[in-house]
Amino acid sequence: MRKQELLSRMKSERKLIIIEPSEEIHLSYLEKSKNCFDSSKLLFSRGFYENSISEAYYAMYNSALALFYLCGIKCESHIAAILLLSELFKMPTLSKSLESAKIKRINAQYSVSPAGKDAEGNSKKMLFSAENFMLEMRAYSMKTKKSEIETKRKEFLDF
Numbered sequence: 001m002r003k004q005e006l007l008s009r010m011k012s013e014r015k016l017i018i019i020e021p022s023e024e025i026h027l028s029y030l031e032k033s034k035n036c037f038d039s040s041k042l043l044f045s046r047g048f049y050e051n052s053i054s055e056a057y058y059a060m061y062n063s064a065l066a067l068f069y070l071c072g073i074k075c076e077s078h079i080a081a082i083l084l085l086s087e088l089f090k091m092p093t094l095s096k097s098l099e100s101a102k103i104k105r106i107n108a109q110y111s112v113s114p115a116g117k118d119a120e121g122n123s124k125k126m127l128f129s130a131e132n133f134m135l136e137m138r139a140y141s142m143k144t145k146k147s148e149i150e151t152k153r154k155e156f157l158d159f
């Protein structure tokens with residue numbers, strides 16, 4: 001299934017809906033993102049690497065949701081968030097980064113690996129990726145003008 005067809009299906013399933021843009025919700029998700037990132041760092045420092053990976057992913061995901069709310073898009077799907085970044089916001093590198101982080105989070109949550117096998121290194125890389133992702137999302141949000149938000153909303157309606 002093509003990416004835009006998948007987005008269209010998610011819209012019809014109401015997993016993606018257009019709402020009023022909200023600076024307040026945008027800021028709330030940025031705060032949530034920061035809290036997840038801080039939790040990830042704390043978990044890493046205590047040796048809870050799998051949990052650190054999970055929280056780092058959610059720091060990234062919440063950062064993406066913040067951008068969507070800024071533009072008035074409610075997204076209730078991790079896959080849709082990845083697709084919106086690539087198809088609507090034209091951020092293929094960040095989309096791939098979020099997709100990769102999602103896979104790492106799923107593996108950390110639902111798989112068991114031999115104790116200590118690359119766990120620390122994987123967690124450290126995930127923290128680095130999450131921090132970069134969050135900075136990119138924040139920078140994009142800060143430079144986004146009201147006219148660009150309206151353009152994104154119109155493009156969203158065309159999916």
